[in-house]
Amino acid sequence: MNQSPSLPLVSILIPTYNRPKWFEEALLSAISQSYSNIEIIICDDSTTNETEELVLSYSRTHDHIQYHRNPSRLGQFENDLKLFELSNGVFINYLMDDDLFTPTKIEKMMHYFQSDENQQLSLITSKRDVIDEQGEKQPDIGATQSLFQADTRIPGQAFANFILGYGNGIGEPTTVLFRKSALTVPFGTFANRRYHCDVDMATWLNLLLNGDIIYMAEPLSYFRIHSQQQLHSPPMLIGGAADCLHRILSAYRSGLLQDQEQRHQVAHHYLNYAQHILTQLSHKKEQFPHHLEEIKTYTFYIKDELLNE
Numbered sequence: 001m002n003q004s005p006s007l008p009l010v011s012i013l014i015p016t017y018n019r020p021k022w023f024e025e026a027l028l029s030a031i032s033q034s035y036s037n038i039e040i041i042i043c044d045d046s047t048t049n050e051t052e053e054l055v056l057s058y059s060r061t062h063d064h065i066q067y068h069r070n071p072s073r074l075g076q077f078e079n080d081l082k083l084f085e086l087s088n089g090v091f092i093n094y095l096m097d098d099d100l101f102t103p104t105k106i107e108k109m110m111h112y113f114q115s116d117e118n119q120q121l122s123l124i125t126s127k128r129d130v131i132d133e134q135g136e137k138q139p140d141i142g143a144t145q146s147l148f149q150a151d152t153r154i155p156g157q158a159f160a161n162f163i164l165g166y167g168n169g170i171g172e173p174t175t176v177l178f179r180k181s182a183l184t185v186p187f188g189t190f191a192n193r194r195y196h197c198d199v200d201m202a203t204w205l206n207l208l209l210n211g212d213i214i215y216m217a218e219p220l221s222y223f224r225i226h227s228q229q230q231l232h233s234p235p236m237l238i239g240g241a242a243d244c245l246h247r248i249l250s251a252y253r254s255g256l257l258q259d260q261e262q263r264h265q266v267a268h269h270y271l272n273y274a275q276h277i278l279t280q281l282s283h284k285k286e287q288f289p290h291h292l293e294e295i296k297t298y299t300f301y302i303k304d305e306l307l308n309e
Contacts, residue, residue, distance in 0.1 A: 007037040008113070010106050010177070011089030014042045015079040016097035020050040022224065023097040025135065027055070030095055031062055035106035041066045043083050045073050077188055077199065080173075084187050092180050094173035100131070100222040101174070109177040112151075112214050122156060122211030123178040123204065125170045126220040133226045143168060144223065151216045156208035160256050163204070164248060165266050170204045170213070174221050178203075182210045191250035196239025196291070201247060209254060234284050238291045241277040244270045245298035252306055267306040271299060 012030045016023045030040050044051050044067065052069055059065040066086070074082060084092065091113060095101060109124045127146050130138040147169050154162075163169050170176060185192075185206055188199030195202040207213075248257065248270055257263040274295050278285055285292060 007035070008090040008110070009088060010035060010038050010091045010093060010110065011087035011180075012038055012040045012093050012095050012101075012106075013080075013083035013087060014040065014095045014097055015045065015076060015083060016042060016051055017045040017073075017076075017079075018047060018051075019097050019228075020046075020048075020054055023051055024054050026095055026097050026100060027058065027065075029101040029103070031058065031065075032103045033101065033106045034104050035110055038106065039064050039066065039088060041083055041086050042068065043074075043079050043086070044069045045075070045079050047073070077194065080187050080199070087180070090180060091177055092183075093177045096172065096174045098224040098226065098228075099172070099174040100135075100224070102220050102222075105220040106177065108216065108218070108220060112216075113177070113179070119179070120211050121153075121179065121214060122182040122207040123170075123176050124214045124216065125176045126216035126218060128171050128175050128221045128223050129219045131222045131224050133224070135222075135224075137222075138225070141225075143171075146217060148215050148217055151214060153212055153214045156210065156212050157256060159213050160205055160208040160251070161259075161262065163201070163208075164251055164257060165262060165269075168198075168201050168204075170200070171221075172223055173200050173203075174223065176200075176204070178207055179211070182207050184210065190247060191254065193246055193250070195243045195246075197236045198240055198243040198247065202243070205247070205251060209256075234281050235288065237277050238281055238285060238288050238295075241274040242291045242294040242298065245274055245295060245302060248306065249298050249302050257306070263306050267302050271302060274299065 014026060042055055055067045059067060093106065112124055113121060128144055130141055130144055132138050183206060187203050188195050190202035190205055248266055251257055257266060
């Protein structure tokens, strides 16, 4: 790639773990970006050498690729943090190793950031399409339905209130390009708490508290759904339930959810959701004493502060 120093540097950060085939597809979608000032940083948690060998075959001819093999496995959270610390870009876009960018994703999003003279824009997201294990496009799921039919700019706190009730309408880490300076806390934390499952929502709320968001109507990335995902494993489900309760409690304490009707609706929804997860995992929940204690504590404060019960 011909680097263009006159353009702001964008860091594409790829955490990877034992998925060489999908990783190569993700890497190629980063290499193929039309925006001309990019660094690609890879942190490899793999237990084999396949990914390393793949990267070396590309880095010989693409000097904007940096590769880091972790001496021992860090896990997703710490790997994401390491990538962020290694990044030099003014703007950051994570690329999960099973997802894909469209070729013009970064260029089209950077057009808005470059026009943002007052630097009040924290993050840009877009419609994203769903693909399967073979990379074939699939029908939308609920989370990937279009929010707007045209590119739309929304004040950050207003959109934060929206997603607290709606769910993650912003998308997975692959979907979002954000201003690095707008993220003043570690990736994946909110209100001084490391999230177990909803690391993206924690990050988006921090960014929304610090600036506006643009939603782009054109699909600019692909979210892959496959059998290797751990979204419905017991640790993710019960950890995610604790995340949800902490999120709405801390959001309220941060000045969000100030409309009483919305606050009550959101509080009841997530309390019911947490109870549903506990019921679903009734035979396993004692394996997660920390999460159980979190859920109990957050439930007490939600009822006391958000519902005034």
